[in-house]
Amino acid sequence: MSLYLENVIEATNRKNSNEPEFLQAVEEVLATIKPVVDAHPEYEKIALLERMIEPERIVSFRVPWVNDEGKVVVNRGYRVQFSSLIGPYKGGLRFHPSVNQSIMKFLGFEQIFKNALTGLPIGGAKGGSDFDPKGKSDNEIMRFCQSFMTELYRHIGQDVDVPAGDIGVGSREIGYLFGQYKRIKNAYEGGVLTGKDVCYGGSLARTEATGYGLIFFMREMLKAHGNSLEGKTVTISGSGNVAIYACQKAFAYGAKVVAMSDSNGCVYDENGIDLELIKQIKEVERGRISEYLKTHPHAQYIERTDEDSPVWKIKTDIALPCATQNELTLNSAKALVENGVIAVGEGANMPCTIEATNYLLEHGVLVAPAKAANAGGVATSAIEMSQNSMRFYYTFEEVEEKLDRIMVNIFNACKEASDTYGCCGNYVAGANIAAFRKLAKAMKAQGVV
Ligand code: NDP
Ligand code: 2IT
Numbered sequence: 001m002s003l004y005l006e007n008v009i010e011a012t013n014r015k016n017s018n019e020p021e022f023l024q025a026v027e028e029v030l031a032t033i034k035p036v037v038d039a040h041p042e043y044e045k046i047a048l049l050e051r052m053i054e055p056e057r058i059v060s061f062r063v064p065w066v067n068d069e070g071k072v073v074v075n076r077g078y079r080v081q082f083s084s085l086i087g088p089y090k091g092g093l094r095f096h097p098s099v100n101q102s103i104m105k106f107l108g109f110e111q112i113f114k115n116a117l118t119g120l121p122i123g124g125a126k127g128g129s130d131f132d133p134k135g136k137s138d139n140e141i142m143r144f145c146q147s148f149m150t151e152l153y154r155h156i157g158q159d160v161d162v163p164a165g166d167i168g169v170g171s172r173e174i175g176y177l178f179g180q181y182k183r184i185k186n187a188y189e190g191g192v193l194t195g196k197d198v199c200y201g202g203s204l205a206r207t208e209a210t211g212y213g214l215i216f217f218m219r220e221m222l223k224a225h226g227n228s229l230e231g232k233t234v235t236i237s238g239s240g241n242v243a244i245y246a247c248q249k250a251f252a253y254g255a256k257v258v259a260m261s262d263s264n265g266c267v268y269d270e271n272g273i274d275l276e277l278i279k280q281i282k283e284v285e286r287g288r289i290s291e292y293l294k295t296h297p298h299a300q301y302i303e304r305t306d307e308d309s310p311v312w313k314i315k316t317d318i319a320l321p322c323a324t325q326n327e328l329t330l331n332s333a334k335a336l337v338e339n340g341v342i343a344v345g346e347g348a349n350m351p352c353t354i355e356a357t358n359y360l361l362e363h364g365v366l367v368a369p370a371k372a373a374n375a376g377g378v379a380t381s382a383i384e385m386s387q388n389s390m391r392f393y394y395t396f397e398e399v400e401e402k403l404d405r406i407m408v409n410i411f412n413a414c415k416e417a418s419d420t421y422g423c424c425g426n427y428v429a430g431a432n433i434a435a436f437r438k439l440a441k442a443m444k445a446q447g448v449v
Contacts, residue, residue, distance in 0.1 A: 146176060214320065229318070
């Protein structure tokens with residue numbers, strides 16, 4: 001490793017020692033872009049890596065709101081505006097009790113690279129709160145969202161920073177956030193948030209986009225290795241937005257999804273998951289996945305007892321982690337390899353630990369890395385922004401076709417980079433290198449900012 005890279009890694013570890021998820025995300029990128037950095041000694045003088053690793057701005061704020069019992073609750077809100085290098089800050093909002101600055105920074109850092117891969121003009125950001133939406137009434141969700149936006153509005157704008165959904169933030173929350181923004185600004189600025197309902201400026205197919213995009217990327221990756229989704233067994237972690245639409249598209253390509261999960265455990269249905277039932281439980285009733293067995297008693301429910309999710313112990317050809325970071329551990333990777341997995345597609349952000357990814361790659365498993373494989377969501381957000389600017393709607397088919405083309409381009413970019421830099425078939429390295437090359441070029445072009 002070059003001395004420059006070594007020094008940057010050492011300084012990053014020292015400065016961010018209390019932020020393990022952020023350090024993990026940075027380490028994964030720096031470990032793979034070495035050949036590009038080595039070929040560009042001028043990067044050191046202009047502190048290119050240091051500037052890419054340091055967020056442009058972090059905003060953290062108090063979010064007070066009143067619960068249904070009349071008690072005031074205080075949560076912490078964040079927006080990490082990581083990079084505006086290639087477009088307005090862009091990235092989702094996460095509402096989950098685990099949210100902290102480290103998680104916000106890792107997600108914002110990943111987003112810069114992911115957004116660069118889409119080929120669209122969007123910078124990188126992430127935000128959210130440690131608010132737990134579970135068990136909250138609709139009115140509580142609304143009051144929380146209104147309070148959150150009452151601070152956030154001053155930091156965002158359709159040409160400045162464009163938030164969207166992530167864990168715990170879907171169409172309902174985006175609606176409440178948008179309503180409050182519009183009220184404060186006294187203006188309809190459609191492009192300030194994406195993931196809006198189609199009835200007031202959202203894009204058709206945005207809801208489906210991340211899951212569909214993941215399967216399009218998987219299709220391309222398998223094709224490049226003489227394989228396909230047809231007839232394959234698939235297991236998916238999570239049962240939220242990404243998991244549900246990945247499941248739907250996997251079935252459409254002739255695969256059979258046999259397992260899905262939530263944070264408490266997983267359901268295994270050897271007949272194939274009944275997706276309509278999952279949607280009813282998760283999207284309508286906001287319940288637990290274990291309720292699947294009430295109407296499908298032949299299925300099995302396996303409770304989660306430790307950090308290794310039971311879903312990865314089930315035999316499968318293709319595994320799609322679509323829940324959260326570090327949900328696929330080294331133990332899980334070993335279990336998957338032992339059961340003959342051929343491909344892992346990251347729908348969630350950084351779902352595999354570094355040890356798990358390395359183990360999978362060393363054992364010949366194809367890995368579709370998150371930055372590339374789940375980029376369909378944010379790419380379709382950018383398509384939503386462009387429709388808002390045009391004051392026009394594309395049809396579902398038009399958006400899906402654009403998304404498909406974008407995912408094909410992303411796969412090709414990852415493949416080209418991995419072939420060029422001598423890590424053929426390693427799309428984790430390919431995605432990082434392809435994104436980094438573009439970002440580095442833009443950073444050099446724009447001077448020291
Ligand atoms: P949702 O809130 O719709 O669903 C999240 C799912 O993951 C739920 O099934 C949830 O289970 C499970 N989950 C959440 N946290 C944990 C945890 N700590 N341990 C185990 N399971 C957990 O979120 P999304 O589907 O939108 O997001 C899923 C992942 O995809 C995230 O990593 C997100 O960053 C990423 N992503 C999302 C995009 C989007 O467009 N929405 C785009 C790109 C990436 P439970 O109900 O029990 O909490
Ligand atoms: O992680 C992600 O890419 C998202 N949560 C979607 C971001 C967006 O702006 O659509």
